[in-house]
Amino acid sequence: MRTEVVAAPNTRVNEVLFAAHAVHAGLSDRTPEACREALAIELARRGIRFVKDAKLPLFYKGKFIGARQPIDFVVGETLVLVRDDLGPQPPLLNLLRLSGFEEGLWLDFGSRTLVSKRVATVLPSLSEG
Secondary structure: OOOOEOOOOOHHHHHHHHHHHHHHHHOOOOOHHHHHHHHHHHHHHOOOOOEEEEEEEEEEOOEEEEEEEEEEEEEOOEEEEEEOOOOOOOOHHHHHHHHOOOEEEEEEOOOOOOEEEEEEOOOOOOOOO
16 A cells, blocks of 8 residues: 655745756756756756755654665755656655655656656645645
């Protein structure tokens, strides 16, 4: 049974997606490495603050378990992973739960069109814009 929940749109994620679409349209070499570098340039060009190649501490029941998980980008409170396909993928929802983040974005630059998957650990409030 799949437990991932697709989050409601938010501005930060949309900004990352706009930047990712620009990279996809402007880059002929769409290897994950090239796309990561190009996305970093595009995010910076748009004034979007991010951390590239972050190492996230992982927790279990509120206790640090000593592992550090590499993440391509952290943009605000969103984890961003860049891959050349959407499967097989590490369990993004589990990664969110273990790291304490609530939202993740998976980007696949390897297709003819940019493919993205947004995952959240909590449902957005109906009153949020």
